[in-house]
Amino acid sequence: MLPDEILDQLSREFPCRELQIQQLSALYSLSLPSAPLLVAHGLTATGKTSIIRSYLALSGIPYAIINSRECITGRHLLERTVSSCLDALDEDEGGPIDRRPYARTENINALLVHLQRMLEGSGKFVLVFDGIDKQREIPPTLLPALARFGELIPNLSIILITTLALPYALHKPGVPHLHFSPYPRSSLLEILSLDPPKIFLEPPSLEQYPDYTLDAAAEDDAWLWNRFLGTVWDSLSKHAGRDLISFRNTSMRLWREFVRPIVEGQFGTRDFARLMVNRRHLFQGEDAILDRIISAPSQASLTQNGVLPTTPGKTVMKRKTIQHDLPYYSTHLLIAAYLASYNPSRTDTTYFMKHTDKRKNKRKVHTTHGVTKSKHRRIPRHLLTPSPFTLDRLLAIFRSLLEGPVPQVADLYTQIATLTSLRLLVRVGGVGSADPLDAGARWRVNFGWEWVRGLGRGVGIEVGEYLVGGVDG
Amino acid sequence: MEHQRCYIYSPLESEVRPSKRQRTNIVQPQNLLAERLQTFREAWSHQEKQIQTTLENADRTTQEKILDFIKVAAQPDPEDSTTIPTGLIIAGPSIASYGPYFERLGRRIKDGTDCAYLVLSSSESPNLKTLLKNLVQKATSRAAEDDDDELLPPGASSRNGPKLLNFDLGHLQGWQKRNRAQSIVIAIQDSEAFDSNVLVEMIDLFHSWLDRLPFVLLFGIATSAESFEDRLSGNSLRYLKGQKFDVTQSDEIIEKLFSATIASAHVSLRIGPNFSRRILDRQKDHVQNVQDFLDSLKYAYMAHFYANCTSIFLKDGISFTHSSPDAFEAVRNLPSFRRWVEDKLDSLETQEIRKLLDSDRYLFDKISQQLRSSQQVLSAINIAVAFLSNVRESLQITPSVPLSSLWIRAASGEMVESPLLRETMLSIKKIPSNKFLHLLSSLRNVQEDHFSLELDTYRTELEELVKNSTDSAPLRSQHDVRNDSLRTTVVAQKVLLSKHKAALSEQDKAYSELVGRFHDEIQDYFNTTFVDPQELFLSEILIYDPKLPHIEVFQPKPRFAIERALSTPHDYLGCNCCGSSGRDGEAALSATQPATALLYQLYLESGSLINVSDLWSAFNAIGGDEDSESKTMALFQRALAELKYLGLVKPSRKKVDHVAKMMWKGL
């Protein structure tokens, strides 16, 4: 393909990136000599990977891309580099290369030797390290060494793709950088309007609307989508999730809900203003910008009866820490753990010591006397981070919460271990020892006030009554 | 102590070794062991089958949904190729039953689809590298099993070229090229126990490979989908898209298993009420774990057939020649045998008694005959419990009592007198005709044998009545409160509140008569069926009820045992020297106790920071030997070292000459 054709095609595919594409074509072409090293940097979803990949594919220069996301260790990166290069050369030269000399690539030197041998006598080759700044277990010398490969192997060009520019890490001055700048609003809108989604999943029947052709529909889609994008940006994505992919996800999440009144025939396709008023609640909650595994149940069922959901953030309320019931003693263990985390240990005697008259030392929430009396208004305890406690303290509180005696069975320890693997309890101290119930170990709870209160009510314990300082509301 | 770091401690050679106590009169416990083992296997395999079907039925709906989800996910969706299909399986807090659950799920997935299925658990995935190694190994070794074209060199690593590292997903790619699985289902068994970072990295990696490897992820979740989502950070959430699946709660499954095993009508060995209550309580209080329930049950079976030599009579078709004299001797010693004989003595059947005591042959015949009839009685009880539970359910009597607790009541012989039964019978008396019809049809499912009720006649009669009724309202019996009306009259300035029976219509009268008949018959049925099983002759053979073996095996008390050994060593040593303390429980401190026990008791009396020198003087005062302080010191140091080894004390950072108390007694 001719250079101009390549440029044309790429610019059509990736609008708003003309500058970068042009620079790429200037630096890497079949006929002209190429830069030995280039750092392409930019924030996520600025098109670095896709544009460089597409460009190299079109340019006809043999190349290999090594994605650091897929390399688990530094060594892994080296091995994958060699085999990717071999694969690329195989394809380029038509015949399989003898791979025996390349069996092991243990260090950066070996990589250099292998590459030298491989590329000897062949043409130009571009090696791209994508996301090299995120590489796991990377040896500190790797980047500076890679930066010099281009000098040692004349027909090799290396492109490093990173998030930030690498002014010092390469220990080499004068490295050309190619910046992929973040897209401004106008560019984002332009890019996303390349491919507008449909308003009508099934086109309206031709008999009923004979003049609503596919072309007309596409035109409507594009028109509405464009205005919709603008609204989404201004109300939501401008503030959070500004990159292209987040913006696209947010928009796609809202789109079907947004156009539903049109599909149901309530508004016309160009009735943007009235549609906006009708659907304004969509742009008020934060649900759309949060990524979810389970897509939020469509609000269709809610709005069908003509009632608009009043509080868009409602889903947050129904969250639960655990869905199934816990065994009786596990529940008590968790409550005891919560109290051990949030009460200072010096108050334990006041709150949990059993009197001879068996009266429980509950404190009413708003007692006038007691520890809370201080001139300054304190932050309620349950809003602070939990502090660690020892196992015996947990067990002591646990026993004082229960009316009758509990046998010291091993089941109790099993439960603590289970709750730990559920991450409801977290072990903070004594991590070094292998014994999970080591007496020196310390623990912390990993759940909040709301939940433990519910848990307590399930077994008839009002947790707030045992909490030093009480809880308001 | 301060200037010497260690001593050589050489205790005096004690001349006399403590004599060991031995049981002398060894009865042969191994009597007919092989046959009993055989009998156990037959009995248990029957139960096991029941268990498997119950479990599979309990899983079915959810697993079917998961299967459908996987099938749909296997079809590539051009709209959404950038997310990994993900199933969140909410399996509840009983993580111990996850293993078997995911195994069953895997079997179903392999049978039902063309997908590869790999399970990862947290213990084998401490970090990303190990996780991947395991994954690759599981996938490729599985391929070796069911793959014929092993000879093909695996992918790119041919010709001695660069080898893939053993955690490279390229292995999986090569495997996928050869096997063309529709998708690769990876189950993360206990997702909570995984390190969040490992999960995040794994998801990122799988997402990166998604264009080459068709991954589907399943996460086993104990808490909730929301808290799982909260744990994943960064972009992981946007890489996943899927559904949530709820697994049946384990208490429901336990209830089903209970009906299928312990409360089922046809089992050879029954479990007694005490034992059943114990394992059910344990489920409720401590574990909630199907696996433990089954293990307990199996252990009960094993214990019965191993430890009870009369259990040989439970063998199917046992003949006289196969049983041993010992077994008969054992039977003659059973309490229920004695009761039986005494009853016979009261009715002066001396001849019979003599024969029972003298002739093994005669006893054998009696045993076989009686076992059969006792079995029938026990089966009848179980059926009646199912019947009762069915009645309560269809009458919607509140509170709803699970079948297991009904059964326990019946098995302990407390049913006939119980308020529960009375209440049920009362509701039957008041039943209106529409509910009655419903009840009759629902009772059809209860097994018909052992069952004299003519449900069908009731049904036809009832239908007749309803047909003749002119009213559309259901017929009511005379005990129905709605037939009473309250009437107030003022007599001599007092308000009299009196109840009056409203006049019953002809149809209602006929209906009342029908219900009354039904009620009486059922009452009769219950009264005759709910006998006390413990009273049955040979109940010791038929019913296993001891709790102690179960407690010892499944609910040990390690901490209690150590604390007890240290605080009252006499309980374990049984020696004469220490036990003389008189007052029960609290044994006084005495020099004869082991040094560690002595020190522990001093330890119990001190506060949370213990001055070692004080401890030493107290120790020396009690256990000291005037002549050789160094010996006492050696004992003291060893004792202290042992306490430290047990984790009871720790050197304190606050004060050099103090140790910190780490554990309190009784927790």
Ligand SMILES: Nc1ncnc2c1ncn2[C@@H]1O[C@H](COP(=O)(O)OP(=O)(O)O)[C@@H](O)[C@H]1O
């Ligand atoms: N200018 C553009 N025009 C069209 N699509 C784009 C453009 N820039 C980025 N994208 C799209 O955004 C997505 C993310 O791009 P990618 O190249 O992975 O970004 P980066 O490597 O910078 O993180 C891709 O699907 C890509 O097609």
Ligand SMILES: [Mg+2]
């Ligand atoms: Mg990229």
